[in-house]
Amino acid sequence: EIVLTQSPGTLSLSPGERATLSCRASQSVSSSYLAWYQQKPGQAPRLLMYGASTRATGIPDRFSGSGSGTDFTLTISRLEPEDFAVYYCQQYGSSPATFGGGTKVEIK
Amino acid sequence: QVQLQESGPGLVKPSQTLSLTCNVSGRSINSGGHYWSWIRQHPGKALEWIGCIYYNGRTHYNPSLKSRVTMSVDPSKNQFSLRLSPVTAADTALYYCARSLCYAGSCYSDSWGQGTLVTVSS
Numbered sequence: 235e236i237v238l239t240q241s242p243g244t245l246s247l248s249p250g251e252r253a254t255l256s257c258r259a260s261q262s263v264s265s266s267y268l269a270w271y272q273q274k275p276g277q278a279p280r281l282l283m284y285g286a287s288t289r290a291t292g293i294p295d296r297f298s299g300s301g302s303g304t305d306f307t308l309t310i311s312r313l314e315p316e317d318f319a320v321y322y323c324q325q326y327g328s329s330p331a332t333f334g335g336g337t338k339v340e341i342k
Numbered sequence: 343q344v345q346l347q348e349s350g351p352g353l354v355k356p357s358q359t360l361s362l363t364c365n366v367s368g369r370s371i372n373s374g375g376h377y378w379s380w381i382r383q384h385p386g387k388a389l390e391w392i393g394c395i396y397y398n399g400r401t402h403y404n405p406s407l408k409s410r411v412t413m414s415v416d417p418s419k420n421q422f423s424l425r426l427s428p429v430t431a432a433d434t435a436l437y438y439c440a441r442s443l444c445y446a447g448s449c450y451s452d453s454w455g456q457g458t459l460v461t462v463s464s
Contacts, residue, residue, distance in 0.1 A: 235405075269450040278438055278454035279389065290452060322389060329447040330404040333389040 236260055236325050238334035246342040253310040255337045257323035262303045264327030270299055270308045273336075274319045282321075283308065313339070344369040346439050346455035354462050359427035364439030364455060366420045371397045378415065378422045379442040379449055382435040383457070390435075394442050394449050395422055402447035429462045436460075 237260040247253055257268065266286040271279035281290040283299040286306055296311040310317055318341050323334040350362035364378065371378060379394040393403035395413040403411050407426070415422040426433060436459050440451035 265445075267445060267448070267450075278457055279451075280454070281450065281452045284443075284450050284452075324389070324391075324450055326445060326448040326450045329402065330406070331391040331448040331450070333391070335388045 235330055236263065236328055236332050238323055238325060238332055240321075240323060240334035240337045242337060243335075244338045244340060246340050247313055248342045249313050249315055251313050253308075253313055253317070253339055255308040255310075255321055255323075255339075257301075257306040257308070257334050259304040259306070259325060263306075263325045266302050266306075267325060267327035268299075268301070268306050269324045269326065270297075271322045271324065272317075272319045273322065279322060310339075344441055344453045346441065346453060348437060348439050348455045348458040350458060350460070352459055352461060354429055354433075354460060355464050356430055356462055357428040359425055360429050360433060360460055360462070362424045362437055362439070362458065362460070364422050364424075366422070366441075369441075370417075371415060371420050371422065372417045373397075375443075377402075377442045377444045377449055379440045379451055380413065380424045381438045381440055381451065381454075383438070384435045391449070392424065392426075394444055402444065402449070431462050434460065434462045 268286045270283040273279045287299045377394040380392040412425040436457045438457045439455045441453040442449035442451040
């Protein structure tokens with residue numbers, strides 16, 4: 235199965251700053267079938283991106299995704315207070331679908 | 343807007359069967375186009391995809407759990423279910439049901455239930 239490694243484990247930033255989250259796959263992700271989720275404490279994950287770069291319904295355009303093959307990035311252009319959360323990447327290009335270990339974006 | 347709600351026992355004894363049901367509202371399971379998934383999250387840890395089912399009963403399971411997992415769907419009740427047996431303490435987790443889009447047996451999920459905690463303990 236494909237192993238996803240997310241870095242950094244924790245990102246300490248201030249509101250208004252730019253956040254860059256990395257997701258690296260142990261082998262190429264077919265057709266860029268890579269999704270990103272946001273999870274806040276006590277809540278279910280929320281789909282942010284799919285197909286590596288397509289925003290899900292209702293996701294603000296400060297969120298963007300890029301990458302292909304084995305290297306993918308989620309960028310939050312200007313952090314809003316509600317963006318401080320844990321972010322997971324997931325590949326669904328090969329079975330089984332697998333998730334990364336998460337990056338926590340915390341307030342500095 | 344689709345909504346999903348998990349239900350089932352919060353405590354299961356080791357070697358017994360974990361059974362959960364997901365009630366779907368706002369969209370008919372029969373309408374097609376989506377699979378219906380189960381995903382779990384061990385305490386403080388990352389997510390694990392368990393498997394998914396289509397309205398016609400077609401399933402895809404995570405190979406690591408396949409020997410212990412059974413999923414079923416009841417379109418008349420707009421519900422789908424998960425059975426995991428036998429369970430051990432390692433199956434203690436928060437279990438989510440979700441609506442998914444799948445490609446060659448692998449899925450991402452665009453709507454999630456709130457999750458239900460299942461503890462395996464005697």
